[in-house]
Amino acid sequence: MLNRTGKPAGVLGAMLAAAIVSASPASALEPAFLSVQNIVNVFSAPAANSFKKAENYIDYDAMSQRSLGSSQWSKLTAKQKHDYVAALKSLMEQRYYPRWHRIFSRAKVEYLSKSTDGGDLLVKTNLVVGKKRDAMTWRLNDHNDKVVSLAIGEKDLLDRLTHRLQPKLKKNGFQAMLAWMQNHAQGEESATQTSSAESVLGESR
DSSP states (O other): OBOTTSSBHHHHHHHHHHHHHHHSOGGGSOHHHHHHHHHHHHHHSSOGGGGGGGGGSBOHHHHHHHHHOHHHHHHSOHHHHHHHHHHHHHHIIIIIHHHHHHHHTTOEEEEEEEEEETTEEEEEEEEEETTEEEEEEEEEETTTTEEEEEEETTEEHHHHHHHHHHHHHHHHOHHHHHHHHHHHHHSOOOTTOOOSGGGGGOOOO
16 A cells, blocks of 8 residues: 555555654653663763763662572672672773773664563664664663663673683682672773674673
């Protein structure tokens, strides 16, 4: 069926829907999409001092528990849990936030769909930099709509982080792993850091 413009009605409807999503202000998005957009907005800003706002949209408690696993987490004292969450947060702020800024300051995010996975929400998006599109999936805690992880294609930030920390925990123990996290957070970013989409996931080893 054609409308008066000569375009099939279904195609025109899809184009209109896409235009509405692209043009909608963040306040018009549903909560899951809004959480993602809030993070993108934080790291699109030119001033690094605004990055602190990201902690309002990231669930560091859930990230900490999942990166160690429920069994290991249950063995920690209250102080150890507190110290680990603080170390992970510092690591993200110092090593990951600059990468996110490099990407999101020159990228656009296209919202595709939302689904559930256990107790999480999965928000599927495209990360668009120039003519390049990368599939980016955001994992949110369904209880608070805060980000727990994100993935580029099949490569997941939390999985990558877990695979870096678990061997250190098993080989040297909790305190040594914690010390490594604290020291690594203070290291400087390489001047040759890539600006590819996958860099938002951090180092692979």
